Amino acid sequence: MKRLRHTRHTVAIRLNGIDRTGECEPRTLLSDFLRYELGATGVHVGCEHGVCGACTVTVDGLAQRSCLTLAVVADGREVRTAEGLAPEPGVLSELQAAFRRHHALQCGFCTPGILMSCADFLARVARPSEPDVRQMLSGHLCRCTGYSNIVSAILEVASGNEDSPDA
Amino acid sequence: MNDPSTPVRPTAWVGQSIERREDVALLTGTGRYADDLGTRPGTLHAAFLRSPHAHARIKSIDVSRALAHEGVRCVLAGADVRSWARPFVVGVKQPMEHWCIAVDKARYVGEPVAVLVAQDRYIAEDAIDLIHVEYEPIDAIVDSETAIAPDAPVLHEAVGSNVVSNRQFVYGEPDAALDAAPHRVKIKIRYPRNSCTPIETYVVVAEHGSEGDYDVLSNFMGPFSLQAVMALALQVPAAKLRLRTPRDGGGSFGVKQGVFPYIVALCLAARKAQAPVKWVEDRLEHLVASTSSTGRISELEAAVDSNGRISALAYDQLDDCGAYLRAPEPATLYRMHGCLTGAYDIPNLKVRNRVVLTNKTPAGLVRGFGGPQVYFALERLVQRIAVELQLDPLEVYKRNFIGAGDFPFRTAAGALIDSGDYHATLQLAGQRGDLAELVEKRDAARAEGRLYGIGYAAIVEPSISNMGYITTVMTKEARAKAGPKNGAITSATVSIDLLGAVTVSVASVPHGQGHITALSQVAADVFGLNPIDIIVDVELDTRKDAWSVAEGNYSSRFAGAVAGTVHLAACRLRDKLARIAAAQLRCDHADIVFADHKVFARTAPAEALSFPRLASGPHWAPGVLPDGVSPGLQETAIWTPEQLVPPDENDRINTSGTYGFAFDICALEIERDSGKVRIDRYVTAHDAGTLLNPALADGQIRGGFAQALGAALMEEFAYRPDGSFASGTFADYLVPTAVEIPEPVIAHMQTPSPFTPLGAKGIGEGNSMSTPVCIANAIADALGPAVDPQAIELPMTPSRIIELIAPAEQRPQHIAPPPQGDGKHFATSGSVNIAAPVEEIFRVLHDPEQLASLIPGCRKLHVASDNRYIADIALSVGLVNVSFHADISVVDEEPMRRMRLFGKGSGALGAAEGDGRITLTELPDGTRLDYEYKVSLSGKIVAVGARMIESATGVVLKQLFSRLGRVAGHKASGAARWQGLLRLIGLGKPGSQERR
Incomplete structure (x- = not known):
């Protein structure tokens, strides 16, 4: 159990159109991975039990609670956060x-x-x-x-x- | 040119609904909230161990296993806190000790007992489970009326009672008025505990410096009087506790006042860890243990004449402040003291205020703070006066309102209500909301037998609290000894940089109200600039910024106090620039005009200077400033309303700097089948004086209304009779979503305050005060006069309403299943037929090895003494893995017939206690085992899903006894003396049954 927990995994995602990789444990939440590993602090954590919706991101286009998703599950997928919505810097969608x-x-x-x-x-x-x-x-x-x-x-x-x- | 002592009323940008300056960052995910700011390398992370008991002595704490866990740095416990800190100062003189974490006794579920510091949060949360605390539970007190009984268990032994404050006040001649009154109308209400639950939870990063100082980044929102409370607890001079707050706050609504004990705990944890320590509260912690509105039971009586005119009020208020009187409590009682007579001209008043402590989370600021509690009693009473005297409620309002010509009006208890026109605001609400149509709809609905009602509420909305109001809790003698406290001191700094741009700095600690936007409007008007030109710095650093005791994001003080003080500072700086410009333009400084980014003489607009050029000059050439003009382009204004003085010797107190007004109308229908409330129309008319930005003001109204609707119909922190907390998730503590909130009809009056620099008053808390009671009055109207007024209790959930409208036999079964057991415990019982003789079952139950194999999830069991065992148990219930440390005893009550199997355990998810009686009856082919169990649970496990766990416990017990059947039966199969019992009759045979 201990060994599994401490295994580091490399997770590669396409975050807001840019290929990114980071390391995490198997149990790391996608919300924590996006915020603390990749710096996408626009992902907000409000309840960590899937009710408040603040941590919602899209994974392959589908809205998902990143607090109820493990980071390793997102490996190889396309993730979008609020940082990636504006068509170009300085212009709002x-x-x-x-x-x-x-x-x-x-x-x-x-x-x-x-x-x-x-x-x-x-x-x-x-x-x-x-x-x-x-x-x-x-x-x-x-x-x-x-x-x-x-x-x-x-x-x-x-x-x-x-x-x-x-x- | 205007003198700042008679401030100009700017008209250009102030008053416009411009888009918010804050929004681009927030919409693009680039906000700077407390958890977004990063930490120093080497920062560690904290997790709190919390009491699973509502009331228990802490006998011992064993941290050895936790410290041995990889990545753990240290554990801060009560002993450290005792040696490094002091209890928090409290507002009443009582020998109560409230430390930042529990030191000898835990007094509410969720009270911090230890702080564990580790290299990351995951490890900290793992290791917290390894701390073993031995508790000795004590009976808990949950209900405030029970808590005042002479034989009630006492929370703070040194006080000797749970009543920690008891004050009586008399203004005018209330008794004579009550005796003489032709009618006396009375009501008793209970206001529940709830909270506005911001979506961002508490965040603290604390560091202990080399000079014994503390540096803290947190989302604390003030009041900054609490900075002194924290510094005193840490035993450092105030300057050695540096508090910093980020630009963006994720909602507060008063609630982030409650982070302050955690700031102190984390400062001490950082000291012990010798490293910066960060903590981000989780939602369970927030719901269980952060803060709560103050629960109140009020009895209120009015002396009324036959026309509905009220001549006296008598209040008896009992506040439930939870386990500790945490500053600024008991302020909930006193914030409203000056305006206990509401919007009415009532000369006689008497009040009894008692504060009681119970085994619940300490109460604190929650939007409306005191207002929802007072108006729930007062406005329900007005409705009852109308019903009992058979008057139109609107007539009762009109006959009692303070007259438009009577402002400023001094109330019986001392508030100086500055301005307003209550009759006109009522009229406005009726017109905008088309009250006539609503009345027709009600008549038509009633003719069809439908439950349709209309309710009203009139509230005076105080803003800019007088720091001295809390001293009203003391007698005048005690106040004289303590020295005067008063005022609402506010600071703002306006400066101009090297290239002539304007920056405004304030200590208002915004949490979404748009302070940057509104202040840029205020400053733009003064300097003749655009809001976008103004930089507004709302980050606060107590070491560098101008600030004082009353600063912070509370008592709706922004528009009146903060924006007003910014205006004053900007005017001072503008006047200085005018003197400099006058020298260059060779005119009188009073003739200088600032407009359209230019500065010119009124008489010669063509010879204009550009603002940045003029404004940057003094930096570069201080040597050529006109005579009498000092160098530097920075002005700090410090303002307090002169009307805010301490309580007088008759306990009269002007509790707030300014007083707004709201009149609300609610029309709703109750579904007979479900008890569900459907709001048909909600009308809210406000007078908040000058509106700085009407869209921001409407945002405050809509948000306050939504929270208040939640308070009226959905939200309550539920406690069980043993003090367990049962609202630990957003699935248990229901807050309104987009499908529950209708769009209110909003109307504004603007009678400017004569007491604030811009004429503005607060608007953020009006609906928190008016809406819960307005909805309750509408429900009372819909249910009709036959319903007991006391039964109108918040939140008016469908199950509460159905109790009132449906006869018992017709109540839907699913709404309120009667609880099993006595409320503290839940009971389960069953019976199993076992193919083994009585003796064998007894033997198995007394054999540790066998017992271990019986107990579901038992990993390890060792014998502590005869028939007493210590076990480590790990169970999976749904998604929840429960592991706990159990102490199990087996007691024979009647050999071979009755025994008692008693177990108690505690673990990361809380504490459990099971007390079971087993009766064995010999059958021809084995034994019948009957069991009756009482189980009590507390801690996290209850907060996150008591119902699921309770049914799971029934399953676990069933497993235990069916295993007993198998084990005893199996033994029988392997040994000659049990040969006759091979015919196994286990659970699931027709003979077995399960009752619940």
Whole structure:
């Protein structure tokens, strides 16, 4: 048991379009690996039991809780975090800009996870209704905003969303 | 040109809903929260060992196995703390000792007992399980009314009682008014324990310096009066405790005040480890042990005339502050003291305030702090007055509100309410929310037999707390001895750099409220610049920045105090620049105008200087400054509202610097089948004086409303009668999600405060105060007058409501299964037929080797004494691996007939105790074994999933006895004297049964 725990593994992922490698133990959480090994501190940890959603990232395009995923499981996969959403430095994505316009964040701690769920959601659901958006958002806890500005921001992006939405 | 002593009311940027300066970083994952800042090489990581018991003496702590674990540096325990630190000072004179970790006794589940320091967090959390603590449990006290009983177990023996403060106040002639009143209306309420649970948990990095000083980075939010409390506990001068806070905070809502005992514990851990030590709290720790709102039981009575006019109020308030009176408690009781009469002109008031300690997490700041508790009583009472006198509630409000012409208004208990127009705000709420339509909807719904109700709440929202209000808890004699405390001192620095750019530094410690944005608006107006030109530094370093006792992110003090003080500092710097510009432009400094990045004389706008050029000059050429202008371009303003003085000799206290107002209307419907509440419309009208940025203000309203809706309908820290904590995950402590929160209708009035530099008042806590009771009033209205007013208790969960609306036989079974056992224990029983004679079963139970093979998960068992065994047990229950150290005794109560199998154990997941009675009855072909078990659990195991573990325990017991059947039966098969018992009847045979 001890030997297994202390075995170091090299995990290689494509993080926000850049090939990255790091070392971890078999039990290292993906959230810890991304934050402390690769420096992606936009991944936030709020509950470590999969309820709050702050640590959500996309793995091969699918939104996942990085606090419930082992880093070794992500080996060889494509991981995106909030750091990778902007199309270029200094320019916000449509969704990020809509969040800003609508005051859809306050402390911002839950926001990166919400953005990543939206990235997955908007890629799958072209014209979501407000209940659809609220249902998707119910996988995230935000204690600051009361959610309605987040809903407005997402709906605004979704309404201008014809074919292939870019979160 | 305006003199800063009569501040200008800027109109350009202040008042606009500009986009937030903070957002680009936060949206791109580049925020700088406390856990994002990196640490020095060699930084170690801490894990806390916490008490699984609500009340227990700590008999011994054995850290040897933990220290032997690879990667562990040290363990800080009570003995270290005793030698290096002191207990925290408390707000009342009582011989209570609250140390940063428990030293001799644990008084709540989750109380830190030891701090283990290791090279990484994973190792620290592994090794914490290897510390063995021997506890001697004591009866716990959970209910505050039980805690005041004379025979209740006492938490702090030296105090001799659980009541640590008892004060009575009389203002005017309340008794005479009550005696003379044609009507007396009374209500009793309970306000639960809950919290706003920020998504970012506590983070502390502490280092012990070579000169005995401590350097701490944390997400502590103030009040910075607690810096002194921490320094005193660490026995260092305040200057030797350097506190730093990061730019970004992941939500606080008052809650991050509660990190301060951990700061002290980690300073000591760093001292012991001789290395920097970092700790990031996990969610379980946060829910169990960080902080909580103060639970309150209030009895409130009003003297009322036939028109609904209230002439007197009598409060009896009992606050449950948890296991320790942790600073700033008992402030929950006193923050609201000045405005206990709410929005009403009520001349007579009497109050009894008692503070009781119970075996629960210490209480502290939680958004609204005192307001939700007071208004839940006061506004429920107003609703009851309307019901009992058969008046329209709005008439009761209008007849009692402080008149618009009466401001500033001095309340009975001493608050000086600065400005407002309560009647007009009520009117505004009714119009914006279309109250007439809601009333029609209610009438129509009721005609159909539906449960539709409308509730109201009117609240005065205090902001900018008077640091002296807490001294109201002392008698005037004690206050005279202690010396005066008062004010709300606020500091802000504005400076201009070498190239003429403006930087604002404050000690406001934001956690998402947009301080950078709002302050850049304030400063931009003063200097004629754009907000984007202003750098706002909100990182705080107590060694370098201007700060004082009242600083921090609490009591909604930002808009009134912090932004106001920034305005004052900016005006001073602008006036200095005006004198310099006047010399260059050869005009009077009073004629200088700052606008559009230019500085010019009002009479000659064409000859303008560029702002950066003018503003950088004094750095480069201090020798040519005009006479009387000192070098340097930095101004620090320090402000306190002059109205904030100490309590007077009659205990009257102006508790806050300014007082906003909110009037709310809630229309809702209750589903008869489920007891679920559906909010139809929620209207909230606020008067927070001048709004600096309306979008930020609305953000505060929406967020406060969402948290308050959670408090009203969902959230409660649940304790079991033995003090176990049962809300340790976000699956147990439910907070609202996007599907539960409707969009409120928001309206604003703006009557500027005459007492703050910009006329602004706080807005962050209004809905925390108004919404829970407004929803409760709407529920009471929906349920009708027949429902016992006392039954309206928060949170109004579906199960609580269904209890009120459905007859017992129609209540859905799934909602509230009756608990098994007596609440402290749960009981399980069963019966097994075993194909072995009674003697053999007895023999097996007394044979350590056999016993070890019976106990599920038993790895090791050794004999401690006759019939007493020590075992290491490891069980897997679902995803949870439970390993614990158990002490098992087997006692024969009646040989060959009845015995008792008693076991208690503790491990990383908590403590368990099982007490079972086994009765053996001889059958023709074997033995029937009946068992009855009482099991109690405490600690993590309860907090994260009591229900799952309880059913698992039933399974484990079933396993134990079915193994007994197999082992005894097997023995029978191998030995001649058991030959006759080969016909095994195990569990699963028709003869066996399981009852639960």
